[in-house]
Amino acid sequence: MFLNDGFAASSPSARGTVRLLGAHISGQLNCRGARLENTAGPALNADNLRVDQDVLLSNGFTASSASEQGTVRLLGAHIGSLSAGGARLTNTAGPVLDGDVLRVDRDVALDDGFTATSTSEWGTIGLAGAHIGGILACGGARLENTIGPALDLNSVRVDQDVLLDDGFDAISGGDEVAVLALAGARIAGGLRFDTDRMTRTAPGPGPLIELDGLTYSGLPRPASLPGWLTLLREHTPRYSAQPYQHLAAAYRAVGHDRDARTVLIAQRRDQIQRAGLTVAERAWGRLIGITLGYGYQPWRALLMLLATLALAVTLSVIGGHHGGLAQKPVTSAAAGCTTIDQIGVGLDLGTPLLRTGARDRCQPTDAAAGQILIIAGWILQLLAWSFATLFIAGFTSAVRKT
Structure with a gap:
């Protein structure tokens, strides 16, 4: 199905400008260079869509909406791959890509200048519970949300690598809302993650990332160990033991036992600081920290x-x-x-x-x-x-x- 090379469509319908609910396309859905607009509903409404090959939203693809339903909807869809390199998506009232429980057999590419701007409590890009059989690549993407997360990957499952580096830019203006949500995400491959351009515009302190339950293979890159410990201690919404334990296990698996101990000592310090312990428990913890390094340095x-x-x-x-x-x-x-x-x-x-x-x-x-x-x-x-x-x-x- 070809809606490409200058294809343009606009609509004020809450049902969607292009509507493909439950459709089955045995080849590609090619929307390269298309321009879709909607003032009251999704620009591309494709819940439960099935595409056996690729969904192409690249080469200057643009879509805009003012709907809480989202600009591009792929809820429950099953596609071969998603390529959106260089696409520009906007929404003044909701997410730009709503792909909860989306299933992708191969890669998802939201890179090479991909730009998304939204006003949504649910995230600019929402892929909660999605299953990606290949790589999730967001290198060079710019995601912005005025009130919610920039990227929602809660409970996502990725069979290969997740790439959130190489100029990845994420901005959130929500109060007490993480810029990037990765709670419960399972990454079978590596995690490349750069926080240098991850920022909050809301006044006052707030978390950058939600990591509780995140698992990945190998060591996270490219941040150093001190950088990761600073992220876990200062830029997460609350104390959680699991991110520390998983990071320590990753260092131990490659033979860096000293670094693993450093992570576990940092975990105990964070627990004393943020876990809501009683005065007696904090005092005992600090004593054990000074005298025994929390049991790791007798x-x-x-x-x-x-x-x-x-x-x-x-x-x-x-x-x-x-x-x-x-x-x-x-x-x-x-x-x-x-x-x-x-x-x-x-x-x-x-x-x-x-x-x-x-x-x-x-x-x-x-x-x-x-x-x-x-x-x-x-x-x-x-x-x-x-x-x-x-x-x-x-x-x-x-x-x-x-």
Whole structure:
């Protein structure tokens, strides 16, 4: 079916300018270079259309509408492929492409200068629940919505790659609405995604992307790991563990275990910040973060235990040199402890269960330095036991990591 090479049609009908509901075309639907307009309904109304080969909306194809139904409607359609490179679609009251539950056997190309502008709560491009058997390519596209998402890919299924880079430009003016919706999307191939030109025009903060439930193969590109963590932490509508867990699994799958741990630590920090935990839960989480890296870096507690030990030895030596330690029995003429004994007392104070025997020979005096050592010893013992316990708990994964 050929509606191309300068074909033009306009209508004020709510039923559609070109109406192909339930039609079956065994070859192509070729609308290259066509111009369709409608002031009250869809420009192309093709719900449940079946096209065995290609739907071509490229080479200067333009369509405009002022209808909540959408400019181009392909709800429930089943087509071979969709090529809309360079097309220009507008709608002042609804989406420009409504393709919910659309089934495409091969590729969907909304690239090479594809431009879409709408005013719709449901998204400029709506492909929620669609199944694309090939690639979804939006490189170089420009999508704009004054009140809703620029691209709605919630629950979409793509059997190959999703390309949202190479100059992909998405703009939304909606309050608390993500510019790009990818919740529950399943991508069997890779995800190439560039946020440099993704913006919000609404005043105040708001999310750029909804990712909860998104799955993909391999590592997302081209953003770096810090860039992805910033996106997950600062530009999503709420805390969700799944995007972090999937990203960590992707890094682990390619052997980047350190990066995987970095992702999981970032997840715990975001959970503490945005997950609505109680004050006690946040305090415990921050303590575990400082001492154990949320269970992924137990060596932190070991370093703190060693620091406690060094502090205990230092205090014992300094206190001993200022009359804080004396050999037993304590008398007015009692001799001061040797430096070795002072170090031994420090080791006894700074490590749990370790006994050097130095405290059997030396004990704190009644002098000010001796009393300080007694009080410091209580605190150091508490710290030593705490850090030792935390290290064992972290090393044995007894501390909950997620």
